[in-house]
Amino acid sequence: MKLDAVDREIIQQTQAGLPLVSKPYHAIAEKIGITAQEVIRRMTCMQEHGIIRRIAAIPNHYRLGYRFNGMTVWDVDDQYIDELGAKVGQLTFVSHCYHRPRHLPEWPYNLFAMVHSKTEQEIKIQIDVLSEMLGSYSRGHDVLYSTRILKKTGLRIKNYVSA
Template sequence: MIDTIDRQIIQATQAGLPLVAEPYQAVAEQLGITAQEVMLRMADMLEAGIIRRIAAVPNHYKLGYRHNGMTVWDVDDRHVDSLGQRVAELPFVSHCYQRPRHLPDWPYNLFAMVHGKTEQDAEKQIAVIAELLGEDCYRHAVLYSTKILKKTGLRIAG
């Protein structure tokens, strides 16, 4: 359960932390508490699973990365956890996760997002993943982004 202050912190940060030198201080001043309390409460909410993450969400297009692709892989289920961990550690993979297959139409169980400034950049990254997965991968596909979608999470009304 969240109390009134936790709710206020969520409402103050749900569209993102303020883009200032000391964002926690800005939130604290808005709520009349200390920056330390904001940070501790956010850490506690993260630990409890009330909030999922505290992270920057870049706009890849504005950064020049126009060839963004969700790679999907049909990986041996016995090795998907260890291989997924290795793929997630690649510096060009922004997120990587396992999802259930939906046979017979969708055989893929490992997903990894890559971002390239050119199509060749993205293809090189995909080749690195394919090599890493090796014989434990039976097939793959790439779903390239055609537009950027608004990335938002849960919104709590005031």
């Protein structure tokens, strides 16, 4: 699907969130100068084509008590990584799971899985589950806990959406 100027305008107008008014898509439509029906049609189309993954009320996990965020990193055989990654990505406590390059010798890890929990004890259990799932395919792992958020901004596509 190729995005046109109106699609981009819709993305720009909705990326910071829909307004909390009775007819939010009408409010967006009015800003752009099209009908609400057109906004809904185009957003449906973008969702069908995977440009929009989902439309959601997005909880702030940190504020809800999920204070422990651990980036687990694993050194697994490249040959099996897609198969293993697909399994890990399905776990309910994993919020992101990616294959990224190693940087040897200082960084041997190629599979990244983010886990979240309310207690330190719980996060240890989650890591054990991952360890067991990866078994002997994992040649080593580490967990990087985040201690401080130094910057966090929402998605801002304004500067490159026209590309």
